[in-house]
Amino acid sequence: MSNGSLNVVGICGSLRAASYNRMALQVAGELMPAGMSLTMFALKDIPFFDADVMAAGMPPAVAAMREAVRKADGVLLGSPEYNFSVSGVLKNAIDWLSRGTDQPFNGKPYAIISATQGPLGGARSQYDLRKMLQFLNAHGLNKPEIFIGGAQNKFDAAGKLNDEPTRKIMGEQMVAFRDYIQWVKRGYGQT
Numbered sequence: 001m002s003n004g005s006l007n008v009v010g011i012c013g014s015l016r017a018a019s020y021n022r023m024a025l026q027v028a029g030e031l032m033p034a035g036m037s038l039t040m041f042a043l044k045d046i047p048f049f050d051a052d053v054m055a056a057g058m059p060p061a062v063a064a065m066r067e068a069v070r071k072a073d074g075v076l077l078g079s080p081e082y083n084f085s086v087s088g089v090l091k092n093a094i095d096w097l098s099r100g101t102d103q104p105f106n107g108k109p110y111a112i113i114s115a116t117q118g119p120l121g122g123a124r125s126q127y128d129l130r131k132m133l134q135f136l137n138a139h140g141l142n143k144p145e146i147f148i149g150g151a152q153n154k155f156d157a158a159g160k161l162n163d164e165p166t167r168k169i170m171g172e173q174m175v176a177f178r179d180y181i182q183w184v185k186r187g188y189g190q191t
């Protein structure tokens with residue numbers, strides 16, 4: 001945390017340019033309350049996890065990702081649902097992040113948004129993602145949960161979110177995430 005504001009890093013588990021999950025993260029960034037800002041970290045240069053490569057030194061993109069998570073006050077994850085679970089892209093990133101005594105998710109507050117073109121909005125991916133992050137000792141915001149179903153009918157091609165109920169709950173989630181980050185930083189309710 002620097003100059004009193006909260007820096008949140010946004011990580012999207014989809015690589016495609018027109019990703020609804022990335023659009024959702026960007027909208028969340030716009031809806032953040034004062035004193036909170038979003039910086040995106042793209043996973044496109046993260047290689048497949050290979051313990052032999054890691055033994056020779058973290059690849060530059062991985063080192064940059066680990067540093068971005070370490071420095072952030074919180075992490076906002078955009079989680080596409082692939083085959084009822086987390087995308088391989090996001091799982092692979094978490095595998096890289098999970099290694100080492102300085103693993104950067106340890107004690108880190110996070111929140112999840114998911115968007116799918118089907119009706120359920122990626123709920124199944126979120127619960128698998130939470131399970132992984134539990135192992136990393138990250139601290140997850142429980143509520144409100146954001147599952148954006150039928151994303152193709154809610155975002156336009158420019159990434160504008162036209163669905164007011166979704167915008168409202170996303171704004172509420174960002175306020176809750178701000179409060180949650182501050183609560184974790186205080187040591188869970190201690191003054």
Ligand SMILES: Cc1cc2nc3c(=O)[nH]c(=O)nc-3n(C[C@H](O)[C@H](O)[C@H](O)COP(=O)(O)O)c2cc1C
Binds near residue numbers: 015016019081
């Ligand atoms: C390999 C693959 C598996 C998918 N599996 C699911 C699934 O299990 N549940 C679901 O709701 N959508 C599934 N979808 C559809 C995605 O939710 C949809 O493509 C979504 O737009 C992906 O997120 P993105 O827009 O951020 O790329 C799948 C898509 C792909 C490419």
